[in-house]
Amino acid sequence: MAEWINPNLVPKRTLYTGEEIPCLGMGTFGSDRYTPGQISGAVAGALRCGYRMFDCAAVYGNEDQIGAVFAQAFAQGVVKREELFITSKVWNDMHGRGDVLLSCARTLRDLRLDYVDAFFVHWPFPNYHAPGCDGDSRNPDSKPFSAEEFMATWRQMERLHDMGLVRHIGMSSMTIPKLEAVLPLCRIKPTVIEMELHPCFQQPELYDYMVAHGIQPIGFCPIGSPARPDRDTMPDDIADTQVPEVVAVARAHGVHPAVICLKWAVQRGQIPIPFSVHENEYVSNLQCTTTDPLAEDEMVTLTTADRNCRLIKGQVFLWAGAADWHDLWDEEGTITK
Numbered sequence: 001m002a003e004w005i006n007p008n009l010v011p012k013r014t015l016y017t018g019e020e021i022p023c024l025g026m027g028t029f030g031s032d033r034y035t036p037g038q039i040s041g042a043v044a045g046a047l048r049c050g051y052r053m054f055d056c057a058a059v060y061g062n063e064d065q066i067g068a069v070f071a072q073a074f075a076q077g078v079v080k081r082e083e084l085f086i087t088s089k090v091w092n093d094m095h096g097r098g099d100v101l102l103s104c105a106r107t108l109r110d111l112r113l114d115y116v117d118a119f120f121v122h123w124p125f126p127n128y129h130a131p132g133c134d135g136d137s138r139n140p141d142s143k144p145f146s147a148e149e150f151m152a153t154w155r156q157m158e159r160l161h162d163m164g165l166v167r168h169i170g171m172s173s174m175t176i177p178k179l180e181a182v183l184p185l186c187r188i189k190p191t192v193i194e195m196e197l198h199p200c201f202q203q204p205e206l207y208d209y210m211v212a213h214g215i216q217p218i219g220f221c222p223i224g225s226p227a228r229p230d231r232d233t234m235p236d237d238i239a240d241t242q243v244p245e246v247v248a249v250a251r252a253h254g255v256h257p258a259v260i261c262l263k264w265a266v267q268r269g270q271i272p273i274p275f276s277v278h279e280n281e282y283v284s285n286l287q288c289t290t291t292d293p294l295a296e297d298e299m300v301t302l303t304t305a306d307r308n309c310r311l312i313k314g315q316v317f318l319w320a321g322a323a324d325w326h327d328l329w330d331e332e333g334t335i336t337k
Helices: 036-049 063-075 099-111 147-163 176-185 204-212 244-253 257-268 279-287 296-303 325-329
Strands: 012-014 020-022 053-055 085-090 118-121 169-172 192-196 216-220
Touching: 036 063, 036 279, 063 099, 085 099, 099 147, 118 147, 118 192, 147 169, 147 176, 176 204, 192 204, 204 216, 244 257, 244 296, 257 279, 257 296
Parallel strands: 053 085, 085 118, 118 169, 169 192, 192 216
Antiparallel strands: 012 020
């Protein structure tokens, strides 16, 4: 059995609601590489070794198996429901009136829960692609971001919050122009926003914007997602665990560079959500939050590791007339009101 880590020793982040949540969670996206059984098995092991935050999503195709793990853990007294922070997301094909509520109902059924702690709009537009498609796939119905359409979806997210089915609502893969367009319209401000964050892609402007607005950043791909789908891998991608700055700090601490990526994330203030099905790795990921912190000068050194290397480019969501994936991130083009 994995070495048990006292969850009370894991540092916490305080949301604008005043609630404290763990500074590191476990991701569950791995459907391109691992079976639902392998992923749910890792969740079971992570629960026993001290994880208390889990990032799920309907599109990952494993919420029913993970729900069985949660139910068994509650029944066996491994953990109480109120000790966990469980998140999920509405997928792109379920935006709009009615479908958001249906998506949440399915997630609650599959996860065997009465509520989720946070529910995200997975991507800020309803552009859909078939599961497992290649990077050149395009849906002719895809279209640019629309603040009006996004807010129609957000109103349903707010309704879920009002109903008590979700305790917090969040966004994901946003940009400053998109947030500028929608935040003033929100009745309930997002508590958390997921964004790609790792040493080679630090997004300092967006990160600082969210912190200034009291929104907690949650970082996906925290070690550079070496097991990401092939469609999200390009020849000029940079591996975070191989850049000199990360390697040098790892050597000084006698640990794998992946551990340094996570220590940097936690000490910077975001919540990383690394994924692994391997017990030694997910145990190490959580342990690194409680021991051997990085020195201030090491944090400064890691700031210089930023290569502006976005790994999850989202090109499968592009619409007709878009130049390339940069348009998704408002590096070109405009926001539709």
